[in-house]
Amino acid sequence: MSANFPEVQTQSPHAPAVHFPNTLRHKSRPAPLPPTANHLLANVPVAEYQRLAPHLEPVTLPSGWPIHEVSVNLKYALFPTDGIFSRLHVMEDGASAAFALTGNEGLVGISLLMGGGGVTTSRAIVQSAGHAYRLRADILMQEFQRGGHFRYLLLRHSLALINQIAQFIVCYRHHSLEQNFCRWMLMSLDRLPGNEIAMTQELIANTLGVRREGVTEAAGRLQRDGLIHYRRGHITILNRPALEQRVCECYGVLKKEYSHLL
Amino acid sequence: MSANFPEVQTQSPHAPAVHFPNTLRHKSRPAPLPPTANHLLANVPVAEYQRLAPHLEPVTLPSGWPIHEVSVNLKYALFPTDGIFSRLHVMEDGASAAFALTGNEGLVGISLLMGGGGVTTSRAIVQSAGHAYRLRADILMQEFQRGGHFRYLLLRHSLALINQIAQFIVCYRHHSLEQNFCRWMLMSLDRLPGNEIAMTQELIANTLGVRREGVTEAAGRLQRDGLIHYRRGHITILNRPALEQRVCECYGVLKKEYSHLL
DNA sequence: GGCGTAGTGTGCGTTGGCGCACATAACAGC
DNA sequence: GCTGTTATGTGCGCCAACGCACACTACGCC
Numbered sequence: 001m002s003a004n005f006p007e008v009q010t011q012s013p014h015a016p017a018v019h020f021p022n023t024l025r026h027k028s029r030p031a032p033l034p035p036t037a038n039h040l041l042a043n044v045p046v047a048e049y050q051r052l053a054p055h056l057e058p059v060t061l062p063s064g065w066p067i068h069e070v071s072v073n074l075k076y077a078l079f080p081t082d083g084i085f086s087r088l089h090v091m092e093d094g095a096s097a098a099f100a101l102t103g104n105e106g107l108v109g110i111s112l113l114m115g116g117g118g119v120t121t122s123r124a125i126v127q128s129a130g131h132a133y134r135l136r137a138d139i140l141m142q143e144f145q146r147g148g149h150f151r152y153l154l155l156r157h158s159l160a161l162i163n164q165i166a167q168f169i170v171c172y173r174h175h176s177l178e179q180n181f182c183r184w185m186l187m188s189l190d191r192l193p194g195n196e197i198a199m200t201q202e203l204i205a206n207t208l209g210v211r212r213e214g215v216t217e218a219a220g221r222l223q224r225d226g227l228i229h230y231r232r233g234h235i236t237i238l239n240r241p242a243l244e245q246r247v248c249e250c251y252g253v254l255k256k257e258y259s260h261l262l
Numbered sequence: 263m264s265a266n267f268p269e270v271q272t273q274s275p276h277a278p279a280v281h282f283p284n285t286l287r288h289k290s291r292p293a294p295l296p297p298t299a300n301h302l303l304a305n306v307p308v309a310e311y312q313r314l315a316p317h318l319e320p321v322t323l324p325s326g327w328p329i330h331e332v333s334v335n336l337k338y339a340l341f342p343t344d345g346i347f348s349r350l351h352v353m354e355d356g357a358s359a360a361f362a363l364t365g366n367e368g369l370v371g372i373s374l375l376m377g378g379g380g381v382t383t384s385r386a387i388v389q390s391a392g393h394a395y396r397l398r399a400d401i402l403m404q405e406f407q408r409g410g411h412f413r414y415l416l417l418r419h420s421l422a423l424i425n426q427i428a429q430f431i432v433c434y435r436h437h438s439l440e441q442n443f444c445r446w447m448l449m450s451l452d453r454l455p456g457n458e459i460a461m462t463q464e465l466i467a468n469t470l471g472v473r474r475e476g477v478t479e480a481a482g483r484l485q486r487d488g489l490i491h492y493r494r495g496h497i498t499i500l501n502r503p504a505l506e507q508r509v510c511e512c513y514g515v516l517k518k519e520y521s522h523l524l
Numbered sequence: 525g526g527c528g529t530a531g532t533g534t535g536c537g538t539t540g541g542c543g544c545a546c547a548t549a550a551c552a553g554c
Numbered sequence: 555g556c557t558g559t560t561a562t563g564t565g566c567g568c569c570a571a572c573g574c575a576c577a578c579t580a581c582g583c584c
Contacts, residue, residue: 089428092511097435099428114421115414121425121519147409152377158420159376163383165427166351166361173359173434173471177571200531209435211572216532232531232580249354257383439541462561473542478562494550494561526584533578539571548563554556 035133037081039105039262040153048148056133061085063198067108067124074118076134077109083130084191086207088123097172097209099165101127101184103191105258106157112137113144113154127199127207128192156261163257171250172209178218180208182247185228187254189237197235222246297395299343301367301524302415310410318395323347325460329370329386336380338396339371345392346453348469350385359434359471361427363389363446365453367520368419374399375406375416389461389469390454418523425519433512434471440480442470444509447490449516451499459497484508 035056036042044052061067061083068074070090078085085108087100099122102108112118118137144151171180184207188197201219205212219235222228227243229236237243244251297318298304306314323329323345330336332352340347347370349362361384364370374380380399406413433442446469450459463481467474481497484490489505491498499505506513 087428089432091432091436095432095436097432099431110424111421113417114424115418116421122428145409147407155375156377158424159373159378162372162376162420162424162427165424165431166349166384169361169427169431169434170351170353170357170359170471172431174353174357202531209432212532213534213573214571216534217571220533464561474561475543475563476541478564479541482563492562528583529581531578531580534576536573536575538573539569541570542568543566545566546564548561550559550561552557552559554558 033081033131035079035081037104038079038107038133040107040157041079041133043153044150045148048143048146048150052135052139052143052150055135055139057135059132059134061126061130061132063126063129064203065126067126068120069123070120072120074109074112074120075137077107077112077137077140078132078134079107080104080130080132082193083126083132084128084188085130086125086127088125088207089121090123095209096123096206098207099168100161101164101187101191102161105191105261106161107154108132109137109140110158110161112140113158127203128188128197160257160261164254167250167254167257171248175248175250177208177210177214178221178246179248179250180210181215181218182222182243183251183254184208185235185237186240186243186247186251189240190255190258195237195240197237198233199235200233295343295393297341297343299366300341300369300395302369302419303341303395305415306412307410310405310408310412314397314401314405314412317397317401319397321394321396323388323392323394325388325391326465327388329388330382331385332382334382336371336374336382337399339369339374339399339402340394340396341369342366342392342394344455345388345394346390346450348387348389350387350469351383352385357471358385358468360469361430362423363426363449363453364423367453367523368423369416370394371399371402372420372423374402375420389465390450390459422519422523426516429512429516429519433510437510437512439470439472439476440483441508441510441512442472443477443480444484444505445513445516446470447497447499448502448505448509448513451502452517452520457499457502459499460495461497462495 035053041049056079059078067078067085080102081104083103085102086098087102088096088098090096108124109118111120144154171183181204184204185197189195201215202212205215208215219228219230223230227237227239227246229238297315303311321340329340329347342364343366345365347364348360349364350358350360352358370386371380373382406416433445443466446466447459451457463477464474467477470477481490481492485492489499489501489508491500
């Protein structure tokens with residue numbers, strides 16, 4: 001719990017337990033990446049960047065860390081440099097589904113920009129450990145109000161987010177569990193350095209909003225066909241082209257949308 | 263096809279045929295509603311409103327009218343005063359699902375604001391005939407850039423839209439066809455004057471991303487239980503409280519979110 | 525190096541929604 | 555009123571995903 005982490009903002013004092021194996025902190029080295037590893041920050045003009053830079057504080061985010069719960073007031077926005085961040089909509093009975101997945105192409109904390117006062121309506125967690133730079137809400141807003149290129153970038157990213165969520169809708173609605181799973185793996189892979197994803201099938205199931213056993217079966221099929229290999233909590237992609245063959249169109253659409261951002 | 267209508271912007275010259283029975287134009291009287299019947303416009307401060315007012319052109323929108331297709335450049339944003347507007351994400355094979363439903367609380371044409379250059383990634387159609395005021399893209403952008411309260415309202419609405427789509431995700435994922443259907447009816451009803459919705463089961467099925475027969479069955483059950491009555495293309499809600507009993511939590515969540523906007 | 529827990533495998537029966545193929549009925553236009 | 559079209563009703567078989575129950579096993583920890 002070093003001061004490096006963004007303040008945890010939980011609604012209830014009895015938030016679901018989240019595990020932070022000590023090893024994780026060893027595995028992930030101190031952030032070697034500059035803020036410009038984040039595509040948004042990288043594209044901010046120098047004049048604007050110089051105003052922001054002093055306020056960018058590096059944070060290390062271990063896998064499973066809850067960035068924020070529902071109905072909290074955000075104090076910071078996060079600009080990831082590596083790792084993956086997942087936004088989940090959770091229902092009363094605990095059922096959930098991810099509606100967005102963000103890496104170093106975006107930011108977490110949209111509701112700050114959009115006049116929501118930073119009040120969240122969803123849960124955000126660290127899907128894959130990584131690093132980010134956090135920016136105080138007031139500094140973010142101040143720069144956003146100035147209306148330079150920074151604002152353009154943030155709005156443009158918000159639009160991409162809307163499109164991503166809309167695509168998730170049809171994907172969840174019309175495609176099979178296996179296709180959802182393939183899309184999720186490829187999207188994750190695009191935001192990770194290697195070809196391995198560290199995540200339990202249970203968590204994947206929560207992310208996709210399906211049964212854990214369903215993930216087991218799909219993963220089993222894909223392993224049998226030699227596309228992936230997995231062991232407790234780790235998926236290794238062996239044959240990415242074959243995976244792209246098997247995924248639904250949604251992956252391609254989202255990837256194209258993402259490329260437009262650059 | 264009076265000049266009153268917003269210019270139709272189709273990608274292909276062979277867009278799917280849309281029917282406009284002449285009667286529809288008779289049923290819907292000439293727009294008696296002022297621009298301020300739209301909640302966004304109603305809340306703009308006078309000084310800003312006076313800049314916009316000269317550019318607001320009334321349009322009449324018949325049921326089924328395609329506001330825009332995918333991949334077109336929007337020339338106008340629409341501020342509805344009545345009627346319902348539905349945004350659909352369509353896939354290659356034609357399968358679709360609505361990801362948002364907008365009445366006089368919002369606007370259609372978000373992508374103009376968000377730096378997308380008004381290039382759409384979805385289809386928008388008129389679900390229930392109504393009226394709107396259209397605003398030229400350049401005027402909209404100009405006022406948006408000024409950064410007054412108008413911009414705040416537009417951003418706030420965009421956030422509500424994001425939350426709406428996210429809620430749709432879990433609703434589609436975890437709730438039954440019948441619950442989706444009930445939610446859709448209640449949301450539509452909230453945006454309509456009477457207690458009748460004019461829409462065929464075929465179109466409802468496209469909106470919800472399910473089979474037409476599934477809608478027939480669900481509607482049959484609800485009619486048998488006395489909650490609704492329907493005839494070719496018309497649903498009348500007879501027992502709204504019972505419907506609210508039967509709908510999933512999503513309706514309540516969305517309604518609450520919407521009330522925050524006011 | 526054993527122990528316990530968290531993660532995974534498997535096998536049911538159940539079911540909601542799909543796809544297809546028609547039958548039937550309501551309404552619009554003449 | 556007649557007629558053609560468009561909307562709705564119904565009955566299949568089928569299958570993906572569910573819910574539950576209970577193995578099994580890998581790995582982290584002491």
